[in-house]
Amino acid sequence: MMNRCGLLTLQKEPVPLKSIEVELEVRDHVATVVSTLNYENKEDKPLEAVFVFPLPGDAAVCHFSAKIGQTQIVAEVKEKQKAREEYDDALSSGQQAFLLEESDQSPDIFSLSVGSLPPGESASIRLEYVTELSVQADDGLRFCLPAVLNPRYQPQGSEGAGVQVTSVPASLVPYSLSFSARVSSPRPISKVESNCSLDPLQYLNTDQTQATVKLAAGHKFDRDVELLIYYKDAHQPTAVVEAGQASAEPGSLMGDSVVMVSLYPEFPQSVMSSMASCGEFVFLMDRSGSMGCPITNSKQQETRISSARDTLLLLLKSLPMGCYFNIYSFGSGYEHIFPKSVEYSQQTMEEALKKVEQMEANLGGTEILQPLKHIYSQPCIPNQPRQLFVFTDGEVGNTKEVIDLVKKNSGSHRCFSFGIGEGASSALINGMAKEGGGHAQFITGTDRMQPKVMQSLRFALQPAVVDISVTWDLPKEVSVTVLSPPITALFQGQRSLIYAQLSGQCSEAAEGCVTVKYSLAGHPSENQLHFSLSPAEDTGLTVHRLGARTLIRSLEMDERENRGQQDGGVKEKVVQLSVQSGVSSSFTAFIAVNKDNSEMIQGPLVRRNIPTPLCMDAAPFPAPSAFMPNSMAKCERTTKESIFRGVVHDMAAAPEQPPRDPLLHLVSLQGASGCWLLDPALATALGKTNEEVEKSKPEKANSEVWATILALIWLHGFKMDAKDEWELLAMKAASWLRAQNAPCVTECVDAGNVLLGCSVKKEALGL
Template sequence: MEICGLVTEKNEPVPLKSISVEVLVQDHVATVSSTLQYVNEEERPLEALFVLPLPADAAVCHFSAKIGEQEIVAEVQDKETARDQYDDAVSSGQQAFLLEESAESPDVFRLSVGCLSAGQNAAVTIIYVTELAVQADHSLRFCLPAVLNPRYTPAGSAAGIVSEISSGAVPYTLTLSVHVSSPKPISKLESNCTLDPLLFLHADSQCSCELSKPISKLESNCTLDPLVFLHSDHTQATVNLSPGHMFDKDVELFVYYQDTHQPSAIVEAGVTTALPGSLMRDPVVMISLYPEFPEEVMKSLATRGEFVFVIDRSGSMDSMMHQGKGAQMCIESAKDTLLLLLKSLPVGCYFNIYGFGSDFESFFPQSVEYNQDTMDEALKRVKEMRADMGGTEILEPLKHIYSQRCYPDHPRQLFIFTDGEVGNTKEVLDLVKSHAHSHRCFSFGIGEGASAALITGMAREGSGHAQFITDSDRMQPKVMQSLRFALQPAVVNISVDWILPDGVTVDTLSPPISVLFQGQRALIYAQLKGESSGGSEGTVTVKYSLKDQPLTNQLHFCLKPTEETGLSIHRLAARTLIRSLEQEERSGAAGVEGIRSRMVELSVQAGVSSVHTAFIAVNKDSRQTVKGPLLQRRVPTYNALMQANCDSYEACCLMEAYDWDIETDSNEGAVQSQQAESECKQRAAPEPPKDPLLQLVSLQKASGCWDLDATLVDGSVWATLLALIWLYGCKIEQQVEWQFVAMKAASWIGSQKVGDLSQCVCAGNVLLGCQVTKETLGI
């Protein structure tokens, strides 16, 4: 892993001064416009290089530069052609701007600003569109990435992602404005920072559009100015990040709508000047489906399965989850989560736990049956886990897991926990996809800077679900939500049928749907061809089987295009198709050259980024003699790992060497890094007090009961009943974390054939000061 010297450490000017971002959220699609203000304060022309993270599934659709009053809009070209044009322009003294996607990971872009004259300003604007991911609490998550931690590149691999890493606050600021409009109601804005009271205003002359339903809630992990509702019915809202924000953390916003789970369709008109028959000429529809499974099916969660937990134990997992009060180390939070998972598994399933870093190890040679003995042995080893395994090599443990035989009637469920910083992302995703038929993959990105491309990609290719644990988030609720998904019976035989008016045909652009979860969104992009001979409505029907029961979800939609969508649906559809073609190319499919040509053609037509194209802009009016090579300035990005545990930058650098550089010939670096790690731990915050919920859960047996114990009271039934009453009476706000623990306990009590439990429940309520009914306990 190459990490360049720090510009700020050398006291050299950083040409990037500020970033201004405007976000327009329309239902669950965000259009993001970022303007980067560059100033050359030096006496010679320079070239500024900036490696910047973007959301993994973003479709970059505009790139331009403004020098003075002159604006130059970039074109999308074949990447090699664009690079040659950039080099030629810069060498001849012309100002040039190049934006290209990393070959290693689709969530990292390289921005080159060439031949910026002494004393000159340049404003570079990047616009992209992205879907907002649905969270466990039904909010929609928008993330503006700021942190780009070093990406671990395995030995023998090609050069990885090279970025300038800042050890302190980055020397540029961020301003952010978000405008939300939706046909669904918005309710509130929440943040882990103090917010002023919300302001509700009637529409004024600045608002140009009227929508029919309110907006309900926005959340952020940063300090925001008050939320301003522009319509009294809450159909639109505007919020701004408080001034002076240093861009040293990912900015997350959570949008809450009422009636989130209503299926919907957006039909977007094409461009009349585009080539006939092309994607950009025809209308495109985006279908959002939220399958609802029958209640009787959902009550009978699976009691079988093979659960494989894969835990990142690289050195970077020794960082703090966040910098606030009560923060845990990432590895400690992962250990607490494993405790909950192990206590929540159904008796009779199979399980195993892997730890990985530069190498990997497993608790058992192969997955073992879940019982009291195997659970006890696993918990003992969980307590001993440390973040002491070096780099982040996730490919080899996955290869080993996939080589293990599957157990009949026990579908494999893979849970992967990582801070997600690898340089071979696409190779990992291809491996997961090649084994999608044999497992479901649930992935968890831990901490700032986790690679969204890796985390979301593994879940997508493994037909699972992705979660991000950042800032002050607790890991346990999100993981237990994913466990509920994993315990849902697998949906099979999924098909999509269309009914359209005569004269209209459909070309589906999205890959076939391979997974459906209760209440989770499934997206379909499709191109509508031809013209209707009279009908104005279409129907899409999704059919599937669940536990041998045939089910159908249907949506009727209007074929009339939605107004003012700005081609965002076309660009997201093009991005979806390009990603599918990229994977087809990497798989070695026949006709690779044809696939590549199709990608470049689609990228140029739609004006969106791809791995084979780049945005290039040249100011042909500028030309000056450049003597000698241009000054080169790399713009630093923030590295959360360097600030995790240590006040000393030098000590953290040693830790980084231990984590990222696995090709050191001697052990000296490792010894120094271990010493630095020890120093950091001595300066780390004191360990937070034990969570009483986890203390109680740790005493539960694999069967679901609590045994006679000096810390409880006599009698296993009585002890288990008291534990249940305490959970429902005192920890109801954390029910998502202990729901499976409680289900096992109630099931165990039911199997004991105890007489009248009502009096026991009353006595337990008196003892614990609760008011829980027998029905609430489910016994």
């Protein structure tokens, strides 16, 4: 059957998934998510329902059970092939069975098979996972319940078959979602924000450390549900010790205590104020068809690619003189602006900006592996540390191959990754940054891309932290086994997590200490955290499961690196750990068989794929013979696959360009050295006539000094809300001004304030 945009419900074929209920429990920065999926077979034939859905890329799935009528069956974790065989055997002998497994290509996609649901029968499936919440640029903790599973572009020749996803327009998603969250923290909760309508936050106690919040009624599960949780004084280092499971074997991971340490290194101000003036900055921009879609459905005119162009403008203006740079873009193939990285100058900056202005989302599919291989094959430039910035809407089928490549080259660069729009693969975006020693950001909903990217540029300009070591000081009867991979990157104010297994007995009052030592710009530094070894109450086995998941992911990566070598022991180790901890892995699956139903189910099973929402962003791939009707949304016309297959559609006339953002207009006029020229274009950007600007200039002032001071006053006077975006280029302008040793700076600042109607102090401009 042809997957024509997945509009299966129009064929009047009933979809057996009726509703999804999600309960979220957030404790500090760890989330436990319980999803209940309710199925009902309204057909007159027995059904097998298959639902392919996304989860956060670093989630640890730790419980799976099914309830049919009054019978409750809890699934077990088994080696994947064994679980599949058991599932098939159960179906062929007429029993009901349920199988939950992780995709071989990407750890953030799962498929759930509900087998042998008799006519008229209902089944309720409960799925539980735990995950850490990532820290955002503004210190908010981000939780995302992914709804949108964009079709994953499967590059030619990559391993394994792609996941088959059926998608329908959001208005036709035939199931509803109810979602509630309970948040508790040692620190007060200041606010919770979301991209979806929420009922008001309800505090449960007077010190505001516990609260509940839920989605407003009537939410269609047609987009990712994103929550941003803000605590007061969020950046406190903490350690949580969790007692082992009484029934587990002492000495095993589940039998011993496990500690989760969160560190927030604070670097000396003297080092932080000296931004690097060197580096090779390589920007890799996705130009596949789906980058032509709106960033958000509410702001139709701003597409992902237009936002990316504006972001590249800010990045290019903010680079330090003396560095090197290049810009690559990719789709089914890839292009570069310069054959190799060039020195940053007025001429190379202008040449790059001309090319950036012409960038469109017209390069087809998402083949990110080849351009990465090309970039890594370029020799590094001595004394110019390589910083790679990757922008993508993150829809690739070979996630693990890409992450492995970044890890292999982690010694030669830092990788900063940006997931644009809903449905970007969290496994890909987080995995690239983690293995590349950089930082990941997600740009969704009403977010502007620019402040997040500029924060990452600040990180990239921080001197790299080297020689990182972690030491433990514990009572002599306690030994420690670290479960996390070694820390490879530290950034000012960003959290680093360490999981460790603690073996042995100690007194209730015993204390431990963990010390992180590192070297920053030639200065040795350390951060210490003292913590009590007595276990926290009431944490369930959350910390154990997250620790197990961390260790499983590291082992899986080792297994892929050493594939083909004789050591087959890693896979066995992963399977053993996964079964013991009850946490899913790429080598295991959850299997549940209802052995109680004595009546065998008669007749062949009918298979039904349950559709996921098709966001505005990406139409599913048509079958080769399926041409999309011209009435489809323009965005759907430019899906990666249709371009990739050479199916070219008549594009509607381009919409009128929206007026240029005044901030970006002013920024576009800045020179590479940091100064502005006194010309009519600058006067227009400042909202003045050329004559007014010329006439107000103090007599002895140099025109470029005057122009640059005016631009800085305008930024400080009118655009303080966007300071994150222009701060670096303003610092560059201020250092250019200081280098001029120009007379009458004070007069220029005074005259500029009068002309622009501002009252900005000279000190605020950094002069």
